Amino acid sequence: MGSITFYRSVFLIATLLACGAAYAAPAAGDLSYEPYALPVRGQASVAAELGTLTVPVRHAQPAGATLSLRFVRLKAVQPVAGLAPVVYLAGGPGGSGIGSALGARWPLFDRVRQQQDLILLDQRGAGRSGAAPNCPYALELPSQDLQDHARQLAASQAHARRCMAFWRQQGWDPNAFNTEENAADLALLRRALGVPRLSLWGMSYGTHLAFAALRTQGQTLERVILMGSEGPNDTLKLPLDADRLISQIAAQRQRPDLPALMASVIAGLAAKPALLQAPGLEGGKDSTLRVGAFDLQLATVLWLARRDSALQLPELYDALAAGKWDALATLVRDIRRYGGEQRLMPLAMDVASGASPLRLRQIAAEEGRSLLGPALNFPFPQISEGLGIEDLGEGFRAFPASAVPTLFVSGELDGRTPLHNAERLQRGFRHSRHLVIEGAGHDDDLWLASPVLAERMADFLAGREVSTAWLPRGSGK
Incomplete structure (x- = not known):
């Protein structure tokens, strides 16, 4: 250790x-x-x-x-x-x-x-x-640049390593x-x-x-x-679990077209990212954001996390398909502003619990078939690289x-x-x-x-x- x-x-x-x-x-x-x-x-x-x-x-x-x-x-x-x-x-x-x-x-x-x-x-x-103490550093994500999965992951990894160095310098043992x-x-x-x-x-x-x-x-x-x-062995989620929940919502809301609608809107942003305006925080200036498919996938993960917003997915995606981007722009602004805030205990606990090799292979296989791809677990498991946190092992995950x-x-x-x-x-x-x-x-x-x-x-x-x-x-x- x-x-x-x-x-x-x-x-x-x-x-x-x-x-x-x-x-x-x-x-x-x-x-x-x-x-x-x-x-x-x-x-x-x-x-x-x-x-x-x-x-x-x-x-x-x-x-x-x-x-x-x-x-x-x-x-x-x-x-x-x-x-x-x-x-x-x-x-x-x-x-x-x-x-x-x-x-x-x-x-x-x-x-x-x-x-x-x-x-x-x-x-x-x-x-x-x-x-x-909370990490004092901010996660830098230039708002007008397209922040796809690779760029957001690289920035998150660098930020986590910087935060971990800060905590160690303060005398805290992440292990x-x-x-x-x-x-x-x-x-x-x-x-x-x-x-x-x-x-x-x-x-x-x-x-x-x-x-x-x-x-x-x-x-x-x-x-x-x-x-x-x-x-x-459940710290990292199975991507197709999100798809099953989307199908449940589609059935409950009598919108069998929901998965196809979501796939279409996500694919549209992958082909042509949108330049959106998000209202400023606390009276500040509006933000201009270049938003792509991965931004929408991350936002959808957050919408699914709460029942009230999850059940509104048909309306949310109807609005996006019609070019009404306000809800997405506001959430992407918040993800980029607050999503990088780091605390030692949550980061270290999740990294140490990890996932078995079998589950990691299952997650990788499901990401290619899921509407939300790698967004469900982002930025895990890759954020653990270079942090010096020991994995608890297969006995722990039995x-x-x-x-x-x-x-x-x-x-x-x-x-x-x-x-x-x-x-x-x-x-x-x-x-x-x-x-x-x-x-x-x-x-x-x-x-x-x-x-x-x-x-x-x-x-x-x-x-x-x-x-x-x-x-x-x-x-x-």
Whole structure:
């Protein structure tokens, strides 16, 4: 694994401490609490505890450098005897477990904490937990030049290498931010809490982390909920999954012509890129953008990621076919402006998880047949080249098998962690159930689409019977 470069000046040591990389601080395993008011939007704050757990930067070096994990503990309102604490694992990677509970998702967290302790964990490198500073450099993509796949990839690779050099110069070890280290934090958290077992509740990347914990800590896990499953070998998506989702949308919207329409518009931009005007940001000047097929493919990936925009694909492409480019110009402007922003934890986690040689070959074969080509995974896997981040290997990516009771939750129209991920992964789980929410996408839509989901999850965590079922879309947004 890569080495970490330390600058020994007093100034840099102070900088590292301020950023959360603690040295000569509390010992690994130390745990402390302070009172905390969880600021849930739209209601009175919720009394809680803010916990701080000291963990090794590298678990193979338990006496070495440490960092601090922060979490919120919500004590059970009416505790049911014998139920393990539940640890929530946010998605991303890089999402905040604490932040996940502050908005529209709060009722689901509130239902679970009625019966058992709930821990909202900010994983290493995310939220309040030892996060490295964002990369200070901007990704340079000249707006009036055609930015095809090759040019955008070359720029993204150069930008990632520059950012990685910055983090190393700041004293951060990128190989400390992988899913195995993340999972080892959960084992240390359980021991620090003094409990024999934990239950895990993961969302998207949080399920990827939960699979790693199931492989190494299954004997100390009571129950596991996996919402939007990303298996050990699912970090890189299969391009034809996007085409299947497009076909589902075409059927639901009664637009059987949608795939052909999309292929035609994409081919048109490949043959003749368009010069578009995008409105300026924050009162700035309008931008002139030369937009090609790959720009449209990237934009479509983002449209597919959210249910509301995914279901509007027929209208979006009708407008493009008619020469109405406003929606595309605005999104391309934002992709070029914000798409290059880098944070250490998400980049390092995804690069380290990687993909098996077989999956890489499947992805390469599917890209040539998919409407979106290499856009679905862009800029992976190529961005990993030259970053010095070690791949976690085939043992990490092995197909999971477990006897731990597990509840899979999937959205029928999930464009990021498709339904068939869970259907395939469930085969390795002897005691599992699968809830599919009709018409649900990813992110908040998966949480909010069914009004009965919270009760089903609480029943499962309490050991009550939950049957495999399709849940009708209800009053959720």
